Amino acid sequence: AVQLTQSPSSVSASVGDRVTVTCRTSQGISSALAWYQQKPGKPPKLLIYDASSLESGVPSRFSGGVSGTDFTLTIRSLQTEDSATYYCQESDGFSVTFGGGTKVEIK
């Protein structure tokens, strides 16, 4: 199964900052990767699918990209409500894998 390695494991940034989270895959998975946001006590929420497509209702400050085996989630101008843990996720058609998570905190 594909392994997903997220970095950093945590980041602290100020309101208005640009924050980038990376998800490195152990093997090529085309663009079949999603990003989720999870706040404490809540289920994950789909933000980005197919590496760069924004889910309906998600603010445009969130964006996704890919370069080789590195996928990125970028928050263009960090807001207080963006404080959460972010997970990447992929499927190879047989099983589904989540990354280890990146905790984003507001300074």
Next chain:
Amino acid sequence: EVQLVESGGGLVQPGGSLRLPCEASGFTFTNYWMNWVRQAPGKGPVWVSRINSDGSSATYADSVKGRFTISRDNAKNTLYLQMNSLRVDDTAVYYCAKVRGGTDYFDSWGQGTLVTVSA
């Protein structure tokens, strides 16, 4: 509005069994593959199982294969997870999740039900 409501969680001894239902509403249940995802306390989500739209095909994570069974009753708009031979490391919040049509992305989740396996 899509709603997924899990129930059936609780405290169970190692080796015991539980059945988790997930009641779905707000969408055409029979059109979608459904999944179970679990999350141990303080850890990330882990996919458990998926079932196709008519219930004829299912896939499992290696960690639960042979112990858990996913099923669905399309007449009742309900997804199930039968969990047998439970282990301490099965302790987690269990979520049912709907896929984003034709993909393995999870666009709707229930609030989850906590399963605690402990002696």
